[in-house]
Amino acid sequence: MNLMAKPKFKRRKHERPAEITSAALDAFAENGYTATKVDDVARRAGVSKGLLYLYFKTKEDLFKAVVRNFISPRIDTLIQSVETSDLSAENFLRGPFLVFAKSVPKSPARILLRLMIAEGPKHPDLVSWYWDNVVSKGLGALRSVLARGVSDGEFRQSALLEFPQTLISPVIVSVLWNQLFERHEKLDSDRFIESFINEFIASIKVT
Amino acid sequence: MNLMAKPKFKRRKHERPAEITSAALDAFAENGYTATKVDDVARRAGVSKGLLYLYFKTKEDLFKAVVRNFISPRIDTLIQSVETSDLSAENFLRGPFLVFAKSVPKSPARILLRLMIAEGPKHPDLVSWYWDNVVSKGLGALRSVLARGVSDGEFRQSALLEFPQTLISPVIVSVLWNQLFERHEKLDSDRFIESFINEFIASIKVT
DNA sequence: TCTGTTGCTGACCGTCGGGTCATCTATTAC
DNA sequence: GTAATAGATGACCCGACGGTCAGCAACAGA
Numbered sequence: 015m016n017l018m019a020k021p022k023f024k025r026r027k028h029e030r031p032a033e034i035t036s037a038a039l040d041a042f043a044e045n046g047y048t049a050t051k052v053d054d055v056a057r058r059a060g061v062s063k064g065l066l067y068l069y070f071k072t073k074e075d076l077f078k079a080v081v082r083n084f085i086s087p088r089i090d091t092l093i094q095s096v097e098t099s100d101l102s103a104e105n106f107l108r109g110p111f112l113v114f115a116k117s118v119p120k121s122p123a124r125i126l127l128r129l130m131i132a133e134g135p136k137h138p139d140l141v142s143w144y145w146d147n148v149v150s151k152g153l154g155a156l157r158s159v160l161a162r163g164v165s166d167g168e169f170r171q172s173a174l175l176e177f178p179q180t181l182i183s184p185v186i187v188s189v190l191w192n193q194l195f196e197r198h199e200k201l202d203s204d205r206f207i208e209s210f211i212n213e214f215i216a217s218i219k220v221t
Numbered sequence: 222m223n224l225m226a227k228p229k230f231k232r233r234k235h236e237r238p239a240e241i242t243s244a245a246l247d248a249f250a251e252n253g254y255t256a257t258k259v260d261d262v263a264r265r266a267g268v269s270k271g272l273l274y275l276y277f278k279t280k281e282d283l284f285k286a287v288v289r290n291f292i293s294p295r296i297d298t299l300i301q302s303v304e305t306s307d308l309s310a311e312n313f314l315r316g317p318f319l320v321f322a323k324s325v326p327k328s329p330a331r332i333l334l335r336l337m338i339a340e341g342p343k344h345p346d347l348v349s350w351y352w353d354n355v356v357s358k359g360l361g362a363l364r365s366v367l368a369r370g371v372s373d374g375e376f377r378q379s380a381l382l383e384f385p386q387t388l389i390s391p392v393i394v395s396v397l398w399n400q401l402f403e404r405h406e407k408l409d410s411d412r413f414i415e416s417f418i419n420e421f422i423a424s425i426k427v428t
Numbered sequence: 429t430c431t432g433t434t435g436c437t438g439a440c441c442g443t444c445g446g447g448t449c450a451t452c453t454a455t456t457a458c
Numbered sequence: 459g460t461a462a463t464a465g466a467t468g469a470c471c472c473g474a475c476g477g478t479c480a481g482c483a484a485c486a487g488a
Contacts, residue, residue: 025435025484046343048255052476062437067477132339134401136253145405153406173416179398179408180417183390190393191386194341198352199360201386209380210387217424232454232465259446269467274447430488437482452467458460
């Protein structure tokens with residue numbers, strides 16, 4: 015018997031979920047949802063498959079936890095900055111919003127964006143959650159910023175104002191483009207997003 | 222013996238591939254790639270699984286055939302219209318390009334767009350084919366239209382001209398948005414795309 | 429040091445679905 | 459009419475993977 019024998023495992027009830035979730039994010043990023051084996055996630059987290067099933071009832075459950083974990087914090091930050099900032103609409107878009115927009119393509123959210131598109135239709139309840147907690151909130155925030163711009167006389171009326179989706183288009187396109195075509199022709203997402211938002215503001219601004 | 226007995230099957234070597242591909246498109250649209258069973262595709266095509274494997278070596282092979290079949294014709298039409306039309310850059314964007322852009326969200330291409338995003342990373346050779354035959358051609362066409370606009374004095378220099386992706390952003394966003402969130406908040410893709418392109422032109426146009 | 433608790437393990441099970449192939453039958457050639 | 463060809467069938471095979479569970483080992487309390 016080796017006196018220095020290491021224990022086979024530590025009991026770490028508390029940190030397991032986070033470790034597993036983050037291992038899962040890596041695995042999903044590499045292989046997508048279906049092709050990812052639960053066993054592989056467990057190994058990445060340095061844990062047995064059985065333990066994983068102690069914290070997450072099913073693979074789908076794990077997937078949902080991953081999405082919730084890595085998206086919520088980001089969007090909440092943005093929402094809060096809309097509510098608390100006293101910047102003009104234009105300065106809000108050029109400041110906090112632009113920072114947010116540029117950060118997405120570099121964050122884990124970029125992976126989840128693709129996963130949502132890929133897996134969404136098979137997980138309607140996840141889409142609903144995503145809608146309620148992320149998209150409708152974000153859209154609402156943008157709408158209120160744009161509306162304030164109009165009522166303050168900064169922005170003119172424009173059909174585009176009905177479509178706040180416009181503002182996040184370059185983010186979505188950058189993220190997807192680079193995940194698919196980076197090897198063929200990389201898209202400089204910072205510059206793309208910045209030019210796009212500049213032009214957007216220019217085109218709705220009262221001169 | 223019934224004299225009117227129908228034969229159990231007809232031999233229809235030539236039409237089988239197309240029938241199978243189109244059944245596969247339907248199936249993929251409903252369930253995505255992985256969740257679609259080859260057996261189900263075969264049944265939809267009114268054919269046995271064995272026969273399907275006579276025309277397509279593997280499921281992946283079938284998937285590739287579907288993508289090739291339904292995307293190529295659309296993009297080729299667009300490319301050709303760039304080459305043959307003698308419209309001004311602006312009128313080209315407002316005419317043939319707008320028609321094309323609006324048609325995508327209503328065509329089977331909308332489904333393939335999602336499938337490419339979902340499955341692309343697992344099928345690099347398919348992405349390469351898609352890049353060569355669809356994206357780089359389309360991008361090239363847009364670049365040449367925009368460049369002509371500049372050299373003819375219609376359009377001013379603008380950072381946006383470096384990113385022809387801008388022009389197809391609303392198409393991509395519409396398509397994905399409605400596939401995910403139609404039940405929550407439908408996006409009117411015709412109006413979105415049209416407003417977007419209007420503003421785009423306005424913002425780069427020499428006045 | 430003993431004992432109870434519980435976090436944790438990994439061998440195991442059942443099902444599902446991609447892919448095969450021996451066989452059949454519609455069609456063609458003569 | 460008959461034989462030869464090749465389109466078409468569907469029962470079957472088998473590896474993979476989600477999910478389970480009986481027991482093991484770390485830790486806490488006394």
